Amino acid sequence: MLIVMFYIAITAEAMTAALAAGRRNMDWFGVCLIACVTALGGGTLRDIMLDHYPLFWVRNPYVLLLVCGAALLTIPLARLVDRLKWPFLLLDALGLTVFTVIGCNIGIEAGVHPIIVIVAGMVTGTAGGIFRDVLCNDIPLIFQGELYATVSMVAGVIYFLGISAGLPADLMAIPAMAIGFALRVTAIALKWEMPKFVFDRNMRK
Amino acid sequence: MLIVMFYIAITAEAMTAALAAGRRNMDWFGVCLIACVTALGGGTLRDIMLDHYPLFWVRNPYVLLLVCGAALLTIPLARLVDRLKWPFLLLDALGLTVFTVIGCNIGIEAGVHPIIVIVAGMVTGTAGGIFRDVLCNDIPLIFQGELYATVSMVAGVIYFLGISAGLPADLMAIPAMAIGFALRVTAIALKWEMPKFVFDRNMRK
Amino acid sequence: MLIVMFYIAITAEAMTAALAAGRRNMDWFGVCLIACVTALGGGTLRDIMLDHYPLFWVRNPYVLLLVCGAALLTIPLARLVDRLKWPFLLLDALGLTVFTVIGCNIGIEAGVHPIIVIVAGMVTGTAGGIFRDVLCNDIPLIFQGELYATVSMVAGVIYFLGISAGLPADLMAIPAMAIGFALRVTAIALKWEMPKFVFDRNMRK
Numbered sequence: 140m141l142i143v144m145f146y147i148a149i150t151a152e153a154m155t156a157a158l159a160a161g162r163r164n165m166d167w168f169g170v171c172l173i174a175c176v177t178a179l180g181g182g183t184l185r186d187i188m189l190d191h192y193p194l195f196w197v198r199n200p201y202v203l204l205l206v207c208g209a210a211l212l213t214i215p216l217a218r219l220v221d222r223l224k225w226p227f228l229l230l231d232a233l234g235l236t237v238f239t240v241i242g243c244n245i246g247i248e249a250g251v252h253p254i255i256v257i258v259a260g261m262v263t264g265t266a267g268g269i270f271r272d273v274l275c276n277d278i279p280l281i282f283q284g285e286l287y288a289t290v291s292m293v294a295g296v297i298y299f300l301g302i303s304a305g306l307p308a309d310l311m312a313i314p315a316m317a318i319g320f321a322l323r324v325t326a327i328a329l330k331w332e333m334p335k336f337v338f339d340r341n342m343r344k
Numbered sequence: 345m346l347i348v349m350f351y352i353a354i355t356a357e358a359m360t361a362a363l364a365a366g367r368r369n370m371d372w373f374g375v376c377l378i379a380c381v382t383a384l385g386g387g388t389l390r391d392i393m394l395d396h397y398p399l400f401w402v403r404n405p406y407v408l409l410l411v412c413g414a415a416l417l418t419i420p421l422a423r424l425v426d427r428l429k430w431p432f433l434l435l436d437a438l439g440l441t442v443f444t445v446i447g448c449n450i451g452i453e454a455g456v457h458p459i460i461v462i463v464a465g466m467v468t469g470t471a472g473g474i475f476r477d478v479l480c481n482d483i484p485l486i487f488q489g490e491l492y493a494t495v496s497m498v499a500g501v502i503y504f505l506g507i508s509a510g511l512p513a514d515l516m517a518i519p520a521m522a523i524g525f526a527l528r529v530t531a532i533a534l535k536w537e538m539p540k541f542v543f544d545r546n547m548r549k
Numbered sequence: 550m551l552i553v554m555f556y557i558a559i560t561a562e563a564m565t566a567a568l569a570a571g572r573r574n575m576d577w578f579g580v581c582l583i584a585c586v587t588a589l590g591g592g593t594l595r596d597i598m599l600d601h602y603p604l605f606w607v608r609n610p611y612v613l614l615l616v617c618g619a620a621l622l623t624i625p626l627a628r629l630v631d632r633l634k635w636p637f638l639l640l641d642a643l644g645l646t647v648f649t650v651i652g653c654n655i656g657i658e659a660g661v662h663p664i665i666v667i668v669a670g671m672v673t674g675t676a677g678g679i680f681r682d683v684l685c686n687d688i689p690l691i692f693q694g695e696l697y698a699t700v701s702m703v704a705g706v707i708y709f710l711g712i713s714a715g716l717p718a719d720l721m722a723i724p725a726m727a728i729g730f731a732l733r734v735t736a737i738a739l740k741w742e743m744p745k746f747v748f749d750r751n752m753r754k
Contacts, residue, residue: 251610336574
């Protein structure tokens with residue numbers, strides 16, 4: 140089940156990333172690359188940080204074809220995809236929690252410290268979007284107040300606590316993802332935001 | 345022969361990267377770093393992705409001296425280098441195909457899936473320029489329509505198909521590089537461009 | 550002693566990075582992430598380049614808590630931290646030399662070529678600030694003429710020459726850091742700058 144959701148999430152991430160590339164007037168290669176970096180960048184960074192080789196897409200390269208295919212398919216369907224804003228926000232929230240749980244799993248298998256397990260989940264869930272924004276020459280969106288990394292952390296903590304308590308991983312994935320998903324959707328609906336640190340050096344002058 | 349062309353290509357990449365740094369008024373250290381990242385960044389990313397250690401410039405550190413020397417030498421010669429636009433475009437096209445063939449070779453040696461072999465070639469050929477543009481705070485040039493990554497893919501596919509057909513690697517490098525080189529030069533001369541995905545969300549409002 | 554100075558330097562780096570994030574109006578998560586990337590990014594890149602696993606903060610995850618704690622503590626204390634400009638410049642100079650010596654040490658332990666030992670020190674000392682500026686969407690400050698990477702190189706060379714001459718590492722760390730620190734502080738005080746490479750292609754047209 141996690142694997143099916145993983146492929147759905149990766150496809151959705153690729154399509155929204157393709158739209159971001161289209162807003163920057165990138166060519167088809169740029170569209171594919173932004174899609175790959177966004178959909179696969181988080182997992183790649185996690186694997187490199189944990190020395191977890193071969194990288195997941197080196198082991199299963201068809202995921203690259205899936206991502207590039209979804210990205211290129213987005214080009215003729217751009218208006219439709221853009222209009223389906225809510226479905227894609229839901230798919231993105233799903234992806235965030237699926238990526239987080241998968242990242243935590245790999246951390247647990249690697250036998251790292253609980254803090255690193257949570258970090259592995261957060262990196263998997265959020266780093267792709269940061270890479271996308273750096274390549275598109277934006278300040279990463281995730282730093283602008285959206286409740287995104289926090290959702291990943293909450294889902295990761297719930298998942299890890301359950302596993303530590305001896306519950307089976309398959310079972311724990313469900314509440315971790317459900318709570319993370321609900322938190323993310325509520326945050327979007329109610330416009331919850333992280334507090335910001337606004338520091339203007341010139342204010343005092 | 346491939347090794348000689350590799351050193352020529354790295355030197356040329358370092359010199360054009362130094363010009364890019366000069367346009368941003370960077371200091372001498374910045375010039376060296378941009379040159380290293382541009383000339384060596386693609387191969388480094390490939391080695392990290394394939395867990396291919398030690399990195400090629402850790403094994404042969406004199407390549408760092410070559411790149412920094414070429415970059416610093418560009419400073420007094422800037423006007424000359426800039427005027428030699430066509431020779432440097434040709435050297436850059438050469439570099440693209442040399443890097444691609446070397447990257448594919450390392451992928452083949454690592455025994456990865458054919459898709460990853462092609463990706464290893466493309467990463468080696470193109471990632472350095474992307475890093476350069478990110479550090480110079482530009483949207484990467486390679487996403488703006490130039491036929492660059494495509495050339496790398498074509499050269500990689502030709503090379504890999506030949507090797508798979510049992511032809512010796514030394515032999516196959518020649519047509520792969522020649523076709524890639526001819527394609528790139530033709531694309532520049534005829535201003536061939538990748539189609540772009542232009543998506544303006546506000547158009548419909 | 551080196552370890553105590555390492556923790557002091559990491560804390561200071563985290564606090565100045567938090568101010569940089571605040572100037573960009575980032576949220577609390579962004580503040581923590583910028584602080585982690587700035588304080589730990591150089592060491593992480595060095596470890597990945599040298600295949601030196603597990604990464605230092607994966608082995609000792611409490612350093613992540615220290616960095617995030619220092620970054621969040623900076624939010625209520627922002628005006629105070631900003632006013633303490635000189636103490637923080639001194640701490641930053643200390644950090645640069647401490648990071649450099651630690652990086653060289655890891656290079657020496659890994660048995661790499663002397664050039665790579667110096668590069669490992671420079672990457673440890675300077676890459677974090679480059680990552681911070683890329684994420685904040687600036688052209689990295691370090692390329693703008695500050696005598697920063699040069700200081701790291703000088704400290705690294707002194708340290709490595711001493712070790713190579715058979716002097717004990719603990720002993721050599723002191724003059725390497727002292728000279729690097731003095732050089733950096735002098736450079737700030739006297740506004741020494743690296744020469745810049747200013748190349749304006751349009752000047753000739």
